[in-house]
Amino acid sequence: MMELLASIGCHFRIPLKTMWLWISLVLVLQYSKTVLSDSNYLIGLGSYDITGPAADVNMMGYANTEQIASGIHFRLRARSFIVAEPQGKRVVFVNLDACMASQLVTIKVLERLKARYGNLYTEQNVAISGIHTHAGPGGYLQYVVYIVTSLGFVHQSFDALVDGIEKSIVQAHENLQPGSIFVNKGELLDAGVNRSPSAYLNNPASERSKYKYNVDKEMTLLKFVDDQWGPVGSFNWFATHGTSMSRTNSLISGDNKGAAARFMEDWFEQNSAKSDELGTDEIPRRVSSIISSIHNNHHELLELASSFQSSPGKPATRISSAARRVRSALRQADKPGFVSAFCQTNCGDVSPNVLGAFCIDTGVPCDFNHSTCGGKNELCYGRGPGYPDEFESTRIIGERQFNKAVDLFNTASEQLKGKIDYRHSYVDFSQLEVTIPKEGGGSEVVKTCPAAMGFAFAAGTTDGPGAFDFKQGDDKGNPFWRLVRNLLKAPDKKQVECHSPKPILLDTGEMKQPYDWAPSILPVQILRIGQLVILSVPGEFTTMSGRRLRDAVKTMLTSSGSGEFGSNTHVVIAGLTNTYSQYITSFEEYQIQRYEGASTLYGPHTLSAYIQEFQKLASALIKGQTVEPGPQPPDLLKKQISFLTPVVMDSTPAGVNFGDVSSDVPANSTFKRGSTVTVVFWSACPRNDLMTEGTFALVEILQGKDTWVPTYDDDDFCLRFKWSRPSKLSPRSQATIEWTIPPSASLGVYRIRHFGAAKRLMGSIQHFTGTSSAFVVA
Ligand SMILES: *[C@@H]1O[C@H](CO)[C@@H](O)[C@H](O)[C@H]1NC(C)=O
Ligand SMILES: *[C@@H]1O[C@H](CO)[C@@H](O)[C@H](O)[C@H]1NC(C)=O
Numbered sequence: 001m002m003e004l005l006a007s008i009g010c011h012f013r014i015p016l017k018t019m020w021l022w023i024s025l026v027l028v029l030q031y032s033k034t035v036l037s038d039s040n041y042l043i044g045l046g047s048y049d050i051t052g053p054a055a056d057v058n059m060m061g062y063a064n065t066e067q068i069a070s071g072i073h074f075r076l077r078a079r080s081f082i083v084a085e086p087q088g089k090r091v092v093f094v095n096l097d098a099c100m101a102s103q104l105v106t107i108k109v110l111e112r113l114k115a116r117y118g119n120l121y122t123e124q125n126v127a128i129s130g131i132h133t134h135a136g137p138g139g140y141l142q143y144v145v146y147i148v149t150s151l152g153f154v155h156q157s158f159d160a161l162v163d164g165i166e167k168s169i170v171q172a173h174e175n176l177q178p179g180s181i182f183v184n185k186g187e188l189l190d191a192g193v194n195r196s197p198s199a200y201l202n203n204p205a206s207e208r209s210k211y212k213y214n215v216d217k218e219m220t221l222l223k224f225v226d227d228q229w230g231p232v233g234s235f236n237w238f239a240t241h242g243t244s245m246s247r248t249n250s251l252i253s254g255d256n257k258g259a260a261a262r263f264m265e266d267w268f269e270q271n272s273a274k275s276d277e278l279g280t281d282e283i284p285r286r287v288s289s290i291i292s293s294i295h296n297n298h299h300e301l302l303e304l305a306s307s308f309q310s311s312p313g314k315p316a317t318r319i320s321s322a323a324r325r326v327r328s329a330l331r332q333a334d335k336p337g338f339v340s341a342f343c344q345t346n347c348g349d350v351s352p353n354v355l356g357a358f359c360i361d362t363g364v365p366c367d368f369n370h371s372t373c374g375g376k377n378e379l380c381y382g383r384g385p386g387y388p389d390e391f392e393s394t395r396i397i398g399e400r401q402f403n404k405a406v407d408l409f410n411t412a413s414e415q416l417k418g419k420i421d422y423r424h425s426y427v428d429f430s431q432l433e434v435t436i437p438k439e440g441g442g443s444e445v446v447k448t449c450p451a452a453m454g455f456a457f458a459a460g461t462t463d464g465p466g467a468f469d470f471k472q473g474d475d476k477g478n479p480f481w482r483l484v485r486n487l488l489k490a491p492d493k494k495q496v497e498c499h500s501p502k503p504i505l506l507d508t509g510e511m512k513q514p515y516d517w518a519p520s521i522l523p524v525q526i527l528r529i530g531q532l533v534i535l536s537v538p539g540e541f542t543t544m545s546g547r548r549l550r551d552a553v554k555t556m557l558t559s560s561g562s563g564e565f566g567s568n569t570h571v572v573i574a575g576l577t578n579t580y581s582q583y584i585t586s587f588e589e590y591q592i593q594r595y596e597g598a599s600t601l602y603g604p605h606t607l608s609a610y611i612q613e614f615q616k617l618a619s620a621l622i623k624g625q626t627v628e629p630g631p632q633p634p635d636l637l638k639k640q641i642s643f644l645t646p647v648v649m650d651s652t653p654a655g656v657n658f659g660d661v662s663s664d665v666p667a668n669s670t671f672k673r674g675s676t677v678t679v680v681f682w683s684a685c686p687r688n689d690l691m692t693e694g695t696f697a698l699v700e701i702l703q704g705k706d707t708w709v710p711t712y713d714d715d716d717f718c719l720r721f722k723w724s725r726p727s728k729l730s731p732r733s734q735a736t737i738e739w740t741i742p743p744s745a746s747l748g749v750y751r752i753r754h755f756g757a758a759k760r761l762m763g764s765i766q767h768f769t770g771t772s773s774a775f776v777v778a
Helices: 002-011 016-036 103-117 155-174 255-278 298-306 390-411 455-459 479-488 493-499 543-558 587-592 606-623
Strands: 041-049 055-060 068-072 077-084 090-096 126-130 177-187 218-226 230-237 311-315 339-343 356-359 380-383 420-428 433-437 443-447 504-506 521-529 532-536 570-574 661-663 676-683 697-703 707-713 719-724 733-740 748-759 765-771 775-777
Touching: 041 155, 041 218, 041 230, 041 339, 077 155, 077 230, 077 255, 077 339, 090 155, 090 339, 090 420, 090 521, 103 126, 103 155, 126 532, 177 390, 218 390, 230 390, 230 570, 255 339, 255 390, 298 748, 298 775, 339 390, 420 606, 433 606, 455 504, 493 504, 521 606, 532 543, 543 570, 543 606, 587 606, 676 748, 697 719, 697 733, 733 748
Parallel strands: 090 126, 230 339, 532 570
Antiparallel strands: 041 077, 041 177, 055 068, 068 719, 077 090, 177 218, 218 230, 311 765, 356 380, 420 521, 433 443, 521 532, 661 676, 676 733, 697 707, 697 748, 719 733, 748 765, 748 775
16 A cells, blocks of 8 residues: 555645545455455364274273273374464364363363463463263373273373374464355254253243254354365364263274264365366275276286285384375375364263163163163163164264265355454352342352262263163162262262252262362353354253353343344354363253263352353453453372383284284185175284374275275274284284275275284384285175
């Protein structure tokens, strides 16, 4: 603009009035550029492997001591977005394929970000959220109650998370470029049911009548469009538990949300490969599709296959080039990979086991109020749509979310516009005064209580019933467990009354040995991106609790009279974010004491406390005021105790190498699509090397006469890596790799490879690889 004026000034003498017209025209153009341009923000996305230890480690979620990881269904990832105003504020949102966020992980990630970027990313503007898969390694939380079943703290689980989150944020930071964000919403009807409807029914009828369903059916999706690269990713929020995989599953899995993310990223990469480069109609598979010479003579293929026998296991370098990830093969080197995250929201009482809960002995529906069968909880299980196949249920619930997300992605047109902002506060929930409306008018002050869990907590849920004789909807408790409880910590009268009608099983908030059993200081946070507001909550809100919180915040924002928030204000809850404190039910649901009510830690007014604190944040956001930072949560890393023994050594029988095939594909065999190929290798403990951003298992296709191209790895839904020992203390182990040939697989010659790392007694870690005989897919 200065240049323009100068040149006008130099070459012409123009009347002042015309000059002003020019200036206003230029100003209007400048203004409309900023308002109408697509690139009102800087956006960057990132993603990194957080799979963690695939053996020996207890899985987080079901609190089942016998659910120990022994292989991989598909990998876990941390997916991040950063949105920044070009000269202003920024926010970071990280979605973890993990059961929940952990206070300690959050603290350590923030320390690393501070070391790297100074004060650019702090607890104020970074949110780290878990999808609630119950099939990831545990032991990464700091409070005792969450690491009892994992035999204490597991450093490998913790490190994989901290490293992966940091790397995904660094990627997002380095990808920051001008771009825009679109928001879209839609209903998905068949991916969640209420698993505690008897508690839901205790909410006031007048409130329930405002809603068509007893769970939230809405998905809210953000579509990220880079000015240079076009669409680079999407994040969505939808409420359903990560419990499609059962409490007996031992393969690491992102459950239905992780699956949906994998499907959507693959869908996008394949579609963009289709339109950008290949120009063919049918691209069955990103890599096999680039194979130019398609062999199609079956006899010729068999002949070719028979010349590739299994090769003995041999030493390999750390990341063998052959083990490079399938997914990087088709990507343009400089283009950021497409990142699609399926985030969790108010899933507290929402089960993906949509067929309902049935007794496994009789097949009849479980008791409505208590989820029992003949008075006992152990036999009552929810059924997913793929029942009895949990992998199928995971796929179907994942696919339903994926399909809805693609719809919303393709039709998103409402652009996010306006300020980036945030507010964050730490709040001590153990003794918070909460002002609530009084029946018949006025208000009263009530209090939250130090954390405690009720008897129905131990009953578990229909997604994973507990092992002992507990039942949901229990407001009395049983004498035996009362005795056990008293050995740990007997709650005093004040605590008992504060939690009433919850009968206290574990008085976790008052148990401090060897260190804190439960959190009392919790983070609450609001992130704002234009007309979208994200509420970061450190737990699992039930359906009605989530509705009340969202409504309270939205009402506050839109009725403020500031004019900043109109009727198009979108409020989403990011569940299980920044730390974990179990459940949050409504006051009325709490009275019923189902699992969710028994797990609402701070007493009957927990939800009201959240609403009060979020209203404070919202008010500060509108008024441009700061909020009190609040008390720092403790960093208990140095106090952590671990009972999980390290890998002592790996060995093989005499004359056998690591990586040798123990059970090969049958000679000269041909497999049809849909059938399963199984190969067993002599292996070693996967904890020796997590193969982060690598793979333990690979399917390769033959290109030409002697070039093998990776086509599927252990991040693929169709490939399962199962690891086993003959007995618990045996140094010997085997890896079973199962490939169910997808309908889209190309015709051709294939082989299966295994990658691992073995530990010698007293010695170093040695990587190895092994290869099956070739076979034909026809
Ligand atoms: C496999 O096929 C090859 C070539 O077609 C043949 O030479 C070989 O004998 C066959 N092996 C078996 C076990 O059938
Ligand atoms: C569940 O409990 C409520 C309240 O006690 C009772 O009215 C209702 O009949 C019970 N429902 C069933 C199916 O047992």
